[in-house]
Amino acid sequence: MRKIGTGQEALSDDQLQALVNRDGLPRHVAIIMDGNGRWAEMRGLPRIVGHREGIHSVRDAVKVCRELGIYALTIYAFSIENWQRPQDEVKELMTLLEGYLQKEMSALMEHRIRFKTIGRIHRLPESVVHWVRQAESATSANDKMVLTLALSYGGRAEIVDAMLKLYDDLQKGLFPKESVDEALVGQYLNTADLPDPDLMIRTSGETRLSNFLLWQMAYTELYFTPTLWPDFRRRDFLQALIDYQQRERRFGRVKNRIRPRRVVRQG
């Protein structure tokens, strides 16, 4: 959870941004944007209002990444399990998504951001698929940043799809069984062209992965905050980055330290 009283509350946005070390930035940030429904319900509003408000936070996150030079941002926007929500909410979410794609195109082009999606996109309504494909192809040559939306996405489903495809290729004799290793499996995932996330942020106080990037997050630093997604703005993103930069990533090795001096025995 977010640390209480870090002293950062009194800092201006610029001062906070100055605390971010430009040399130690994550290359890939993944976000589970959660808490839109609760944000609206707390105000006696329909859940969709929270989803709509959350779009401002998406824009802030994209903007901060683009400004700081964080190459990849992946946002969990709709899980495979979310299809089980009431039909009205799913429908409204799809309409919102379509509107977002249409509205965001010019900004993505202007800032040279490539748009991509991961997940079982074919399950989305036809008009959404149309706008997704449109955005992906129009932005495909943009080279400053990659914004990925996980839509109709499930980590386990992704692994199943990868296994089936890999099995097919093995059957076709495209490579020997002995050449199957972690790197090759990674190539069969939706995220083949992205580095693994260095930092994963989940809002709303839930401390679970909810089937997000299960393979890719083997060594990702996890950041959980009680802030609800519509309230998670620029400052909150900067605070998450500062927190990330205070961590030591060991990847199973021992702490990085100066080699101890040899003890000279007396006598």
Ligand code: IPE
């Ligand atoms: C996250 O907010 C957005 C989606 C899952 C689409 P929620 O809709 O899960 O909001 P809560 O968790 O119910 O507050």
Ligand code: IPE
């Ligand atoms: C995870 O949020 C999925 C997205 C943010 C798209 P949920 O709100 O659906 O997750 P659970 O149900 O709390 O695990």
Ligand code: MG
């Ligand atoms: Mg939720």
